[in-house]
Amino acid sequence: MVTFLLSFCLFLISFNVNATDLIKIDMKDLNSGKSIGYITAQQSQYGVVFTPHLSDLSTGLHGFHLHENPSCEETKEGGRTIEAGAAGGHYDPMLTGKHGYSWTTDNHLGDLPPLYVDTYGDATEPVLAPRLKLADLVDRSLMVHAGGDNHADHPHQHGGSGARLVCGVITK
Numbered sequence: 001m002v003t004f005l006l007s008f009c010l011f012l013i014s015f016n017v018n019a020t021d022l023i024k025i026d027m028k029d030l031n032s033g034k035s036i037g038y039i040t041a042q043q044s045q046y047g048v049v050f051t052p053h054l055s056d057l058s059t060g061l062h063g064f065h066l067h068e069n070p071s072c073e074e075t076k077e078g079g080r081t082i083e084a085g086a087a088g089g090h091y092d093p094m095l096t097g098k099h100g101y102s103w104t105t106d107n108h109l110g111d112l113p114p115l116y117v118d119t120y121g122d123a124t125e126p127v128l129a130p131r132l133k134l135a136d137l138v139d140r141s142l143m144v145h146a147g148g149d150n151h152a153d154h155p156h157q158h159g160g161s162g163a164r165l166v167c168g169v170i171t172k
């Protein structure tokens with residue numbers, strides 16, 4: 001009986017660890033307002049692994065970042081509507097003001113590798129953010145952009161990833 005209780009407790013403990021080790025983020029197309037799937041975030045020995053389960057995207061690479069605020073609401077700027085403007089900029093706790101790679105230290109902490117979308121419009125290939133911890137994600141948002149990302153601020157700011165296309169709020 002004692003052995004049974006002990007193993008049951010161990011089961012509960014391991015279950016708990018697993019449950020908190022994975023964050024599932026519902027991702028919404030900002031034009032249609034509909035979900036196009038979800039992304040899971042999981043802690044690994046080397047950083048946070050983002051695994052997309054997305055469909056209905058255009059083929060190719062899409063800029064992908066952790067943005068600072070937990071909102072995907074639009075904002076107005078001089079009469080112009082900015083989709084998911086309320087998400088703010090790339091998460092930048094060290095105030096670097098610089099866009100770059102996920103593994104360099106003098107740029108936004110929210111800079112991630114781009115997501116690859118296959119010829120069917122699906123994104124399933126995981127990407128790794130070695131500097132992030134799962135706790136950094138809470139109360140922020142994930143953004144998929146229309147364009148790619150050259151991980152620099154030239155010739156265009158923020159890697160030239162362009163318009164905000166798909167957004168998900170991380171609340172856990």
Ligand SMILES: [Cu+2]
Pocket residue numbers: 063064065066067090143144145161
């Ligand atoms: Cu972004």
Ligand SMILES: [Zn+2]
Pocket residue numbers: 065090098099100108110111158
């Ligand atoms: Zn950035």
